Amino acid sequence: MMNTDTRGIPDRYGYAAIAHIMVDGADAAISFYAEAFGAQELFRIARPDGSILHAEISIGGSVVMVGDAEGPFQSPARAHGTTVGLHVFVEDVDAFHARALDAGAESLQAPADMFYGARQAMIRDPFGHVWAFLTQQEDIPPKEIVRRGTELLSPAG
Template sequence: MTPSIRILPRLIVPDPDRASAFYQDVLGAEQVLRAPLIDDGRPAVVDHRVGGSSFRVSPAVSAWGWLSPSDLGGSAVLLEVEVDDPDVVGERMVAHGAEVVVPIENRPYGKRSGRIRDPFGHLWIVSGELR
C-alpha cells in the first residue's frame, strides 16, 4: 500500500511577508500559518492554501542553504497554476510587479497559457482553457 504523501513547494524569497501579500492578492491564496520569526524579524515560514493546493514561503537564509532565485541567477523551477481566466490572473500579477516572460495566448496543445516571473524571481506558467 502506498503511504499518504503531500508535496508542499516552498518558495524562497527575500521578504516572506511581501511575497505572502503578493500571492494573496494575485492568486487569492489564504494564509493559514505564519511560523515563528528568525533573528532578523522575518517569519521562518508562511503557509498558504489555494483551492486544494498548498505552498509555503520562506526567507532566503544563505547559512541554511535557502537561496532565492536572485541568489541563484534565476529560478530552477516552473510553478504551474491552472485558473479559470489566465488573462485576468496574468494581468493582476503584472499589475502587482510581475513581468511577462511568454505572453498568455492560445497554444497548439489545447491550453491558453503563458509564463510570468513574479517580483521574487519565481517563474509561473499561468494556464487555462482556450478562448
C-alpha cells in the same frame, strides 16, 4: 480520454508535488502573492526577528509553502536565476495574468493557446520566481500531446 474537473484542472494534476519557495523577504512576497494572485494565507510561523520560517498560502486551491531563504536554500535573486517553474491551474488565465501585471509582475509570455490543450501565461514575480498559469481548454490524451509537440518541433512544423 483524460478528465478535467469543473475548475479546469486535469485529473492528473489534482495531486501534485507541493512547492516550497524560498525568497528574501517572505512577508513582502506573501503580500504580493495576495495582491497579484489572490493568494490566501493559511498560516505562518515567524521567528522573533519577524523572518518567516514557514508559511503556507493557497493560490487557486493549490498550496504553496513560502519561507525566508536560509541554509541550503537561496532566493532566485541571490542565485541569479531559478531552476524551477511553478505551474498553477486557474479558472481564467487571462484575468489572472492581468491582475499579476497590475500588481507588479513581469510578463514572460502573454496568455496563449498551447498545443497541449491549455491556455497559458508566464510571469516572473518581483522575488525572481517564474510562474506558469494555465486554464485547461481541451482534454487531450498524452499520446496526442506528444504527437502535437513532436509535429510542432519538426523542421516541417
